[in-house]
Amino acid sequence: xxxxxxxxxxxxxxxxxxxxxxxxMAVGLGLGLLARSLGPAEGQAGHxxxxxxxxxxxxxxxxxxxxxxxxxxTAIVASIANLRELQNAARLVxxxxxxxxITALIAVAIGIALGLVLRPGDHAVVDLATAxxxxxxxxxxxxxxxxxxxxxxxxxASTKIVDGAATTTTSFNVLQIxxxxxxxxxxxxxxxxxxxxxxxxxxxxxxxxxKVLWWVIRLTPIGTVGLLGNAVAQYGWTTLSQLGAFTAAxxxxxxxxxxxxxxxxxxxxxxxxxxxxxxxxxxIQLGFVSRSSVGTLPVTESVTETRLGVPRAYAAFAVPxxxxxxxxxxxxxxxxxxxxxxxxxxxxxxxxxxxxxxxxVSVLGSAATAGLTGAVVMLTLTLSTLGLPxxxxxxxxxxxxxxxxxxxxxxxxxxxxVPTIVAKREGILDLAIYNAPPREVGVDDEVxxxx
Numbered sequence: 001x002x003x004x005x006x007x008x009x010x011x012x013x014x015x016x017x018x019x020x021x022x023x024x025m026a027v028g029l030g031l032g033l034l035a036r037s038l039g040p041a042e043g044q045a046g047h048x049x050x051x052x053x054x055x056x057x058x059x060x061x062x063x064x065x066x067x068x069x070x071x072x073x074t075a076i077v078a079s080i081a082n083l084r085e086l087q088n089a090a091r092l093v094x095x096x097x098x099x100x101x102i103t104a105l106i107a108v109a110i111g112i113a114l115g116l117v118l119r120p121g122d123h124a125v126v127d128l129a130t131a132x133x134x135x136x137x138x139x140x141x142x143x144x145x146x147x148x149x150x151x152x153x154x155x156x157a158s159t160k161i162v163d164g165a166a167t168t169t170t171s172f173n174v175l176q177i178x179x180x181x182x183x184x185x186x187x188x189x190x191x192x193x194x195x196x197x198x199x200x201x202x203x204x205x206x207x208x209x210x211k212v213l214w215w216v217i218r219l220t221p222i223g224t225v226g227l228l229g230n231a232v233a234q235y236g237w238t239t240l241s242q243l244g245a246f247t248a249a250x251x252x253x254x255x256x257x258x259x260x261x262x263x264x265x266x267x268x269x270x271x272x273x274x275x276x277x278x279x280x281x282x283x284i285q286l287g288f289v290s291r292s293s294v295g296t297l298p299v300t301e302s303v304t305e306t307r308l309g310v311p312r313a314y315a316a317f318a319v320p321x322x323x324x325x326x327x328x329x330x331x332x333x334x335x336x337x338x339x340x341x342x343x344x345x346x347x348x349x350x351x352x353x354x355x356x357x358x359x360x361v362s363v364l365g366s367a368a369t370a371g372l373t374g375a376v377v378m379l380t381l382t383l384s385t386l387g388l389p390x391x392x393x394x395x396x397x398x399x400x401x402x403x404x405x406x407x408x409x410x411x412x413x414x415x416x417x418v419p420t421i422v423a424k425r426e427g428i429l430d431l432a433i434y435n436a437p438p439r440e441v442g443v444d445d446e447v448x449x450x451x
Contacts, residue, residue, distance in 0.1 A: 021285055021289055028224055028226070029229070033232055035050040057223060057230045058226070060223025060226060068174065073184075074209055075206060076182060080181075080185030081199050086313050092314055096318050096321070096322075100325065103262075104332045104363045107257050107329075110257060111333040115249065118248070119245075120245035120340075121342065121344025121345035174294070213297075214298060217286065247399060254329055254409075257410055276308065286299050287409045290408070291405055293411045293412055294323050296408075297320060309433030310429060319416070333410070335361065339379070345392060348388060379393055
């Protein structure tokens with residue numbers, strides 16, 4: 001009885017999670033506006049509040065970032081091991097990749113159409129002085145060489161010299177970690193019984209990492225206050241108004257994909273779109289706030305299995321893979337509209353071939369965006385392919401956090417959608433679970449009945 005009451009209390013807590021996040025968004029917006037009105041610059045009354053919001057938000061993202069390398073590696077290895085439980089595993093893999101490409105193709109087509117119809121570059125009033133090339137850029141050569149791990153941990157180091165002092169920082173390359181995990185998982189399957197110990201250890205490590213990540217996810221309302229408050233305090237409405245047409249084009253495109261394209265695909269497969277969004281909402285909401293597909297991975301995988309009815313063995317493969325490579329928001333809508341914006345802003349004509357290259361980069365280059373947040377690498381990859389000035393990225397960086405929220409929400413929705421569609425086409429989707437009232441996502445990566 002006590003155990004049932006504990007589970008019910010846990011369920012009530014998580015059942016109110018969405019409400020907590022919405023309240024946190026309202027609080028963050030209010031605090032950001034307050035800091036903005038008091039002056040967020042150093043020496044002004046609102047600086048301390050703005051700095052506190054920035055610190056809270058950055059700590060939350062830093063916690064997510066810390067867990068990304070072990071989560072990606074263990075999740076991908078485990079997902080490959082789980083494929084052994086499925087019949088026609090190879091067909092499931094190829095169909096998953098095909099639907100990744102199909103939805104990306106639709107999304108980039110929408111982005112190109114909006115860029116041509118709304119012409120955001122012609123309506124921008126942003127100062128040209130803000131144009132500068134980003135420190136992180138992408139190219140096809142970097143992408144191809146980046147596939148080859150430079151070390152077993154996927155770590156990268158960079159050194160910057162500021163005022164004569166050298167500072168070295170390390171970071172991880174999610175794409176290299178993905179490659180390492182794929183190789184390790186396939187090798188373990190090929191080795192056979194001798195690899196059972198390794199796979200068992202990997203499964204245990206994944207369980208530990210997911211547990212810690214659930215604890216971080218519990219901090220989402222606090223992180224939301226900091227992230228949203230800092231964005232409002234730092235950028236305010238002025239910057240948004242300067243790029244209003246561009247912001248509108250991005251969010252219109254995201255809305256069309258999320259609220260038109262995805263429901264249409266679901267309906268064509270005989271699935272209720274409203275049920276999908278009811279089930280996937282916890283993951284979509286967390287993706288919007290955290291701006292991290294990988295950080296949202298446990299929630300996305302949980303709702304895909306327990307609310308949408310996708311078999312665990314398949315969801316455990318498709319969702320982690322999608323969290324690193326399936327990005328209709330960051331890799332399709334955004335680079336398409338942004339590239340057209342920059343071309344229009346600099347009065348540079350684009351040919352039919354150029355639009356074809358945008359499609360090509362968006363459909364095949366999604367893996368270049370693998371990381372925690374942001375789509376700068378993907379945008380610079382697109383611009384370098386088209387020969388457009390990389391300095392144009394600097395025009396858009398000011399509002400990138402605001403855009404990234406919507407982009408990541410669409411990414412996460414797509415990462416839950418594709419496994420659902422493929423499972424339905426393969427006849428392995430549990431329709432009883434899909435059509436049932438949503439159950440609550442538990443804090444310990446389990447699902448408990450709603451109280």
